Amino acid sequence: MSGTWEALTDPTRRAIVEHLARDELTAGEVAALFDTARPGTSRHLRVLREAGLVEVQPVGQRRVYRLAPAALDEVEQWCRDVRSFWGQRLDALDTEIARGARARRQEQG
Amino acid sequence: MSGTWEALTDPTRRAIVEHLARDELTAGEVAALFDTARPGTSRHLRVLREAGLVEVQPVGQRRVYRLAPAALDEVEQWCRDVRSFWGQRLDALDTEIARGARARRQEQG
DNA sequence: TCTGAGCGTAACCGGTTAGTTACGTAACTG
DNA sequence: CAGTTACGTAACTAACCGGTTACGCTCAGA
Numbered sequence: 513m514s515g516t517w518e519a520l521t522d523p524t525r526r527a528i529v530e531h532l533a534r535d536e537l538t539a540g541e542v543a544a545l546f547d548t549a550r551p552g553t554s555r556h557l558r559v560l561r562e563a564g565l566v567e568v569q570p571v572g573q574r575r576v577y578r579l580a581p582a583a584l585d586e587v588e589q590w591c592r593d594v595r596s597f598w599g600q601r602l603d604a605l606d607t608e609i610a611r612g613a614r615a616r617r618q619e620q621g
Numbered sequence: 622m623s624g625t626w627e628a629l630t631d632p633t634r635r636a637i638v639e640h641l642a643r644d645e646l647t648a649g650e651v652a653a654l655f656d657t658a659r660p661g662t663s664r665h666l667r668v669l670r671e672a673g674l675v676e677v678q679p680v681g682q683r684r685v686y687r688l689a690p691a692a693l694d695e696v697e698q699w700c701r702d703v704r705s706f707w708g709q710r711l712d713a714l715d716t717e718i719a720r721g722a723r724a725r726r727q728e729q730g
Numbered sequence: 731t732c733t734g735a736g737c738g739t740a741a742c743c744g745g746t747t748a749g750t751t752a753c754g755t756a757a758c759t760g
Numbered sequence: 761c762a763g764t765t766a767c768g769t770a771a772c773t774a775a776c777c778g779g780t781t782a783c784g785c786t787c788a789g790a
Contacts, residue, residue: 521630522778526699533706539737552779554738573736573787581707584700590635591693597642598690631748648767661749663768682757682766 516586519563524548525556532566532579539575625695628672633657634665641675641688648684 520526528542537545543553557577560566564583569576629635637651646654652662666686669675673692678685 517629517632517635520626523626524778526626529703530706533703534710540735543737548778549780550737551739551781555778558738570787575737579703579707581704584704588697588700591697594638594642594688595690595693597639598688601643601645633748649765652767657748658750659766660751660768664748667768679756684767 515559515563516565516583517590519559519565520587522556522559525560528553528556528560529565529579532577533581536576536578538571539577542577624672625674625692626699628668628674629696631665631668634669637662637665637669638674638688641686642690645685645687647680648686651686 520529524546527546531537531542531545539554539557540550542557543550546553557566557568561568564580567578567580569578629638633655636655640646640651640654648663648666649659651666652659655662666675666677670677673689676687676689678687
């Protein structure tokens with residue numbers, strides 16, 4: 513269920529997610545959106561599936577893909593955490609932590 | 622200034638960002654955090670620099686790296702957009718758009 | 731049951747990339 | 761100025777990755 517970052521690494525996979533955000537699509541429809549061969553898209557869809565970003569539902573002989581936006585939490589939370597720690601660091605400027613780091617850098621240099 | 626996604630592709634680069642979120646570090650300090658050789662880290666830092674995720678400030682012979690969290694906007698905005706379109710689609714369920722897609726799928730099958 | 735459509739997987743291939751060693755440059759130190 | 765430290769870059773290599781073709785499976789319809 514993890515690996516959201518890795519799944520969204522590829523621009524093509526992000527484009528697939530963008531399309532699925534607007535409408536659910538069958539595997540063939542997704543493949544038709546790009547000029548690559550179908551097996552490549554199929555693997556992209558598998559990566560997105562394993563990352564929990566999309567869900568499949570067999571309908572007859574088709575496979576309908578649907579977005580599962582909950583998996584975006586991991587990415588968004590990471591960004592928030594980074595910003596948060598950065599904010600805390602700024603608040604702590606000229607405090608023991610910052611001076612400690614500076615001192616450490618001095619004494620080792 | 623673009624390429625935030627690509628820069629954050631690599632787990633090592635994300636880890637560098639995480640460390641820099643807590644404290645600014647010199648290039649050598651960043652390299653010491655990982656067991657890889659320094660040139661590799663140096664290139665990672667360059668990628669992050671070119672993506673606008675970090676900034677450098679020469680201090681004597683050291684290069685102090687600092688986080689530039691504004692570049693995270695691109696990623697966070699993308700996630701928000703995807704969620705937004707997904708929400709709109711859910712609101713539009715059983716409307717002309719959804720029925721149209723379903724109809725299109727029927728007629729071609 | 732036979733045929734064709736839709737989809738996934740296996741195996742292979744070329745380009746990218748992250749890691750390494752070797753080397754060059756700028757700045758502090760004696 | 762000579763030596764050392766900190767850092768970046770160049771060139772090479774091994775692994776990864778995205779694309780392709782070939783193939784197998786499942787389901788719908790005649």
